[in-house]
Amino acid sequence: MESFDVAVVGARAGGAAVAMLLARQGLRVLLADRDRYGADTLSTHALMRGGVLLLSRWGLLDRIVAAGTPPVRQTRFHYGDETVTVSIRPRLGVEALYAPRRSLLDALLVDAAAAAGAEVRFGVTVTGLLREDSGRVAGVTGHDRRGARVSVRARLTVGADGRRSTVARAAGARTLRTGTGAGAIVYGYWTGLEASGYEWFYRPGHTAGMIPTNDGQVCVFTGMPAALFRAAAGERDDGGGAGGGLRDRYHRMLAAATNGAGGRLATAGPPLRLRTWMGRPSFVREAQGPGWALVGDAGSFLDPLSSHGLTDALRDAERLAREVAAGGPESPSGAFAAERDRVIGPMYDAVDRIAAYGWDLTQVRRHLLELNSAMSAEVEMISAVGAG
Numbered sequence: 414m415e416s417f418d419v420a421v422v423g424a425r426a427g428g429a430a431v432a433m434l435l436a437r438q439g440l441r442v443l444l445a446d447r448d449r450y451g452a453d454t455l456s457t458h459a460l461m462r463g464g465v466l467l468l469s470r471w472g473l474l475d476r477i478v479a480a481g482t483p484p485v486r487q488t489r490f491h492y493g494d495e496t497v498t499v500s501i502r503p504r505l506g507v508e509a510l511y512a513p514r515r516s517l518l519d520a521l522l523v524d525a526a527a528a529a530g531a532e533v534r535f536g537v538t539v540t541g542l543l544r545e546d547s548g549r550v551a552g553v554t555g556h557d558r559r560g561a562r563v564s565v566r567a568r569l570t571v572g573a574d575g576r577r578s579t580v581a582r583a584a585g586a587r588t589l590r591t592g593t594g595a596g597a598i599v600y601g602y603w604t605g606l607e608a609s610g611y612e613w614f615y616r617p618g619h620t621a622g623m624i625p626t627n628d629g630q631v632c633v634f635t636g637m638p639a640a641l642f643r644a645a646a647g648e649r650d651d652g653g654g655a656g657g658g659l660r661d662r663y664h665r666m667l668a669a670a671t672n673g674a675g676g677r678l679a680t681a682g683p684p685l686r687l688r689t690w691m692g693r694p695s696f697v698r699e700a701q702g703p704g705w706a707l708v709g710d711a712g713s714f715l716d717p718l719s720s721h722g723l724t725d726a727l728r729d730a731e732r733l734a735r736e737v738a739a740g741g742p743e744s745p746s747g748a749f750a751a752e753r754d755r756v757i758g759p760m761y762d763a764v765d766r767i768a769a770y771g772w773d774l775t776q777v778r779r780h781l782l783e784l785n786s787a788m789s790a791e792v793e794m795i796s797a798v799g800a801g
Contacts, residue, residue, distance in 0.1 A: 417443045417532075418742050420553050420567035422539045422580050425454065425515070427709030427726030428573025429522035433471070434734035436529035440742065443565055444526055445537040445553070451520045455600065455688050457634060457720045458512035458626050459611060463792045464724035465507045467731055476521055477513050483625045484509035487610035490781070491671070492774045501610070505796050510611070514627045518723070537563055542570060542583040542705070550584055550704030569742035570705045571733065573726070578711035581698055586707060589754075590761065592695035594769030596620065597642035598717055599663045601684025602630040607677050611720075614670045615777050618770055620718060621670035633684075635666040636718060638770045639692025663687055690717055695765050697757060700750035704743075706733055713757050716768035719784070721760065728795060729753060735798065756794060759787035 421432045424446035432444035460468070468474040478484070486509050490497045501510055513521075527533050536558035543552035543566060552566040572580025580586075606623070608631045614621040621635040645662075664683075673679060697713045700706060709726030729749075736749040763784035766772065772780060 414564050414566055415443075416552075416566040417441045418567065419443070419569045419571060419737070420445065420565050421531075421571045421573055422446075422553060423573035423575065423578075423709075423711070424448075424523050424533065424535070425519050425573065425575070425709070425726070426522055426723055427711075427730050428571065429519060429526050430467075430471075430727050430730035431571055431573065431708055431733055432531040432533075433522060433526035433529050434730060435737060436526055436531040438734070438738055439530075440737070442526070442531040443567070444523070444531045444533045445539060445555075445563075446535050447538040448535065450523065450535050451516050453514065453516045454519075455690065456515045456632075456723070457600075457622065457624055457717055458514060458632055459624050459720040459723070460511050460513070461721055461724040461788055462501075462504070462507050462510065463788065463795050464727045465510055466505055466792065466795055467727045469506055471525070473521060473525060474511075477511055477518070480513065480517055480627065482511045482513045482517070482627055485511060485610045485625065489610060489612045491612065491614040492778060493616055494672070505792065512611075512624045512626045512632070517627060539563075539574070539579050542580065545704075548703065550702070553580075567742075568704070569737065572705065572707045572711040573709050574711055576693065576710045576714050578707065580705060581707055581711050584702055584705045586699040586702065586705075586712075588696055588698050590695075590697040592716070592761070592765040592768065594716065594765050594767070594771075595639040595692035595694045596636040596716060596718055596768050596770065597639040597692040598634050598636040598690040599659065599666065600632060600634045600688045600690070601663065601686065602626075603633050603678075603684060604630060604682035606631045606633070606681035614674075615774065616670055617773055619666065619670035620770075621667055622720065623674075624720070633667070634717070635663060635670050637666055637669075643691065659687055659689065692716075695761060695768065697754070697761060700753045701747070706749065708733055712753065713761070715761060715764045718768050719760070719764040721764075721788070724791075725757070728756070728791065731795070731798075752794070756787075756791050759790070760784060763787060
């Protein structure tokens, strides 16, 4: 049986980042994922200041920029017919925000993990955990693409395998909080759409966002209460395709949220394909236990309206790596979980209220100010650690 210091399950942003950081510490790290290298995934792509700061600290931001990812230097909030523009001021070494395609960002982090010495294996499906007699998690079991059994011992097992985390379920991670709001969202990539920065649209019962990403494309999503979406369209799996009915509905939802975005949508190239997110409540799980830890969506999931999932994953990766550096893979102090809970709590509350769609325009502004305050506190925490 193979042995590693750390086994990381899931090679998306959070998992690849924590594997890279731990390998840079000189630990023997396995990074395993059931998918293939460079695969795309459903995402809003947006990195907030904390995420950009971390990529810069790790020496990876220049590669995101060199790949042609457009800089975001302003955010526009549309409240009905009123627009508020907020400039992204240079601060803490962050000159602009970025929203790279996941096929770019995830692959970049995987490559950095491999360059640091992590062993990367795709096509490995983890189905369970190994345990010591004491009950402590001691590694993972599963199979590869050919069906051959995989069994790996590890001093620490990290679940970075998303909302439906196998590691979380097998470790018995308790759910600490479950949200009350859940929005259904439909995504598509537009071409020729004028978007100088992040744009968020709010009208009672409707939301939308425009996020410039690579190759001249803009990710445009639109949302509404999940219960109303399901009642009208019937339940669909996450990531559904773009049939004619869905396409018509997407454009109606966009019109309701943006009122045509000042005519810009009418002159742009609409998506060739649509993806749907049917809405699931936000949650917070236990972040760690004997021999295991969770990062990113495996440990805490915020409604996609937050556009904060990538930054959450990168923040978790660094915080866990710092704890391991301080105490070793087998002796977690619990600081990672405590810090994660402290920073995610206010953010979770604000996002859950926004995702519930029970607001008017005055109320949603207040919720967004609360979210901005929570993100500012997160940036201060990240920057303070870097300065130390």
